[in-house]
Amino acid sequence: MRRSNEPLWWVPFAGGMMIDAMVIPALIVITGILLPFGIIDVESIRQLLLHPLTRAAMFVIISLTFFHAAHRLRFALPDLGLRALKPVLGFILYGGAILATLVTGAIALQIIQ
Amino acid sequence: MQANSEQRKRELVRPIPGNWWLRRRPYTVFMLRELSAGFIALYAILLFRLMHRAPDQVNFGLLVDELKGPTFIFLHLVVLGFALLNTITTFNLAPRVFKLYRGEEKVPESLIAGAHYAAWIVASIVLLVIAWRA
Numbered sequence: 001m002r003r004s005n006e007p008l009w010w011v012p013f014a015g016g017m018m019i020d021a022m023v024i025p026a027l028i029v030i031t032g033i034l035l036p037f038g039i040i041d042v043e044s045i046r047q048l049l050l051h052p053l054t055r056a057a058m059f060v061i062i063s064l065t066f067f068h069a070a071h072r073l074r075f076a077l078p079d080l081g082l083r084a085l086k087p088v089l090g091f092i093l094y095g096g097a098i099l100a101t102l103v104t105g106a107i108a109l110q111i112i113q
Numbered sequence: 114m115q116a117n118s119e120q121r122k123r124e125l126v127r128p129i130p131g132n133w134w135l136r137r138r139p140y141t142v143f144m145l146r147e148l149s150a151g152f153i154a155l156y157a158i159l160l161f162r163l164m165h166r167a168p169d170q171v172n173f174g175l176l177v178d179e180l181k182g183p184t185f186i187f188l189h190l191v192v193l194g195f196a197l198l199n200t201i202t203t204f205n206l207a208p209r210v211f212k213l214y215r216g217e218e219k220v221p222e223s224l225i226a227g228a229h230y231a232a233w234i235v236a237s238i239v240l241l242v243i244a245w246r247a
Contacts (some may be wrong), residue, residue: 014210016150017150017199017203018203020150020153020196020199020200020203021199021200021203021204021229022200022232022233022236023236023237023240024153024156024192024196024200024238024239025193025196025200025201025202025237026236026240027160027194027240028156028189028192028193029193029237030240030241030244031159031160031163031180031189032180032186032189032190032193033189034197034244034245035177035180036177036180036181036185037181038187040244040245040247041247042173042174042177043170044247045244045247046167046170046173047247048243048244048247049163049164049167049173050167050168054123055164055240058160058161061157061160062157062160062161062164065150065153065156065157065213066152066154066157068150068153068154068239069150069151069153069154071147071149071150072147072150072151073147073148073150073151075147075152076144076147076148078150079134079144079147080134080144080176081130081132090170098203100176102162107161107165108164110168112223113165113168
């Protein structure tokens with residue numbers, strides 16, 4: 001029997017699902033209401049985003065969010081009728097999540113600008 | 114032999130219309146939940162852009178100006194709906210994932226879900242306070 005690589009993808013998926021459930025609504029309130037309507041100071045948010053701890057947290061949230069989406073869309077898109085994509089979808093979506101993680105990590109560490 | 118079994122497999126696949134998930138409410142909620150992850154990922158691109166532009170004050174200000182436009186406000190509302198759907202369905206499902214026992218007794222599902230909601234409220238308040246006091 002071919003060994004499944006499912007558990008490998010399940011860990012970042014479940015982590016992403018939980019972290020998204022916990023933090024995304026509040027982050028949307030911050031970036032969608034508080035920041036654009038001037039309720040919080042733009043410059044202090046910018047300073048906050050320069051702090052290493054904030055960047056580390058942003059990296060974790062962004063990366064796990066992509067793994068969460070990759071895993072869900074891998075099954076949802078064929079169910080929506082894109083059955084022809086099924087053989088390559090895992091490669092595209094998980095590959096995209098891995099690439100996004102590398103780029104986000106490099107941006108968070110300010111290795112690339 | 115190979116070709117024959119391939120052929121038989123193809124015959125057995127019943128075509129399912131792409132809109133099957135719109136026909137019953139539970140299917141619709143299921144599919145919207147699956148798609149919610151995609152919308153949250155689009156939002157993660159904005160988080161990425163904010164972090165990316167933070168070192169440059171002018172560029173960061175330009176992005177914040179973009180956020181004031183009706184497009185971004187509309188998109189935020191859409192993503193907020195999907196994010197809340199993900200939050201609610203994840204927490205309601207949590208008791209099925211974490212089955213806890215206190216001695217012989219099973220911890221009630223409502224308590225496990227409730228603990229997740231409580232943690233969510235605390236986490237949200239902490240994030241808002243951090244943003245507020247930054």
